[in-house]
Amino acid sequence: MAEQQPTHATPETGRPRDAIYWLALTAAAVTIGLTAAAFWLSYAHLAEVAGTHGLTGERMWAWPATLDAFIVIGEILILRSSLQGRVDWWAITLTAAGSAGSIALNIAGVGAGAPRLDYVVAAVPPVAALLAFGALMRQIHGILAAHVATPATPAETPDTAQQTGNVELDAPDTGDTTGDDQPNDEPAPPVTYxxxxxxxxxxxxxxxxxxxxxxxxxxxxxxxxxxxxxxxxxxxxxxxxxxxxxxxxxxxxxxxxx
Incomplete structure (x- = not known):
């Protein structure tokens, strides 16, 4: 009977690794596209609002960054603190302030007396930008967390390897526990993290x-x-x-x- 080849699967889910890889890649691509589109729609609308309230040219297009940039900064700082195993309330405050301001001004920019659906249309991009960017940071967190450096094991030097070889060849264990060759029965020190x-x-x-x-x-x-x-x-x-x-x-x- 031919030997059956093992299936490459992850220990957590048992699913084939290639399927999980392509699903993750597809989700990342869709998330990046959604994040870019949502930020652009929100940013462009805020630029129009700025243009109708006294700002023109470069100032009109730079003004939305005073809100949307806080979302990006806050989410990145949240990702950093999460990888460090702590909670950064300042980063959460930045993200909340930028998101609330962007959503509120996108809605306010529609003006009074507009149909309700106009307000919904204005609110969707900043909300989608917040959620999509958060989902993107979560995926990046999963990738980085799996590659956090582990405590390194000291590498064996050539001299040490040679000494170890000599002990095995020239002084095999004969069961004699007397003299200088008596084995050390002390337990290994615990691993520290x-x-x-x-x-x-x-x-x-x-x-x-x-x-x-x-x-x-x-x-x-x-x-x-x-x-x-x-x-x-x-x-x-x-x-x-x-x-x-x-x-x-x-x-x-x-x-x-x-």
Whole structure:
């Protein structure tokens, strides 16, 4: 019988990796297009509003940036703080202020006495710009969180490798525990983690099970580190790369179901 080739699938979902890749790529392309279109419509309308209230030329087109740029700055700062495992309320305030101002002035620019649908048409672009840009930042967060640097393992130098080889060839283990060659039975020092998210999630493995996403998010919330699902999963991957033995633990999902 011919040997069956393994299916390349992710451990989280079991779906083929190529399908997930193309779905993510398609979602990113659509999100980028929607973000650009929504920002342009909102920006152009605000420029028209500025043009009808005393600004002309370059000033008319520069004025909307005093609102829409706050959305971009705030969302980027929120992304940065999320990757650091903390909440940046100043960034959230910037995003909220820019979004509220853009939506309000887009609606106010329609003028009094206009049909209700005109106000809806004016409100849709800034709302869509806010949501689309937030979705784009979330996708970028998922990509960056999966590639956060893990604690490096000191590389073995050539001298160390040679010494190790000599010990294995010239002094094999004979079971003699006397003298200078007595093995060191002291346990290895525990692994320390730089990331506060990793430090919050690592103790969950002490139960003998791999923690679920729900458990990891609860631990992050208790530590004041937010509850981002992608951040929790990225932390679990880093921990299990650093301590491969933890990846062999049974999943806590089966424990909860029993």
């Amino acid at each position: 730089d990331s506060p998210v990793d430090r919050a999630i690592r103790p969950l493995y002490e139960t003998g099970y791999r923690p679920t996403t729900k458990q990891m998010r609860a631990a992050m919330t208790a530590a004041g580190l937010g509850d981002s699902e992608s951040t929790a999963r990225a932390s679990r991957q880093r921990i299990e790369r650093t301590e491969p033995g933890l990846a062999t633990y049974p999943s806590a999902l089966g424990r909860e179901a029993s």
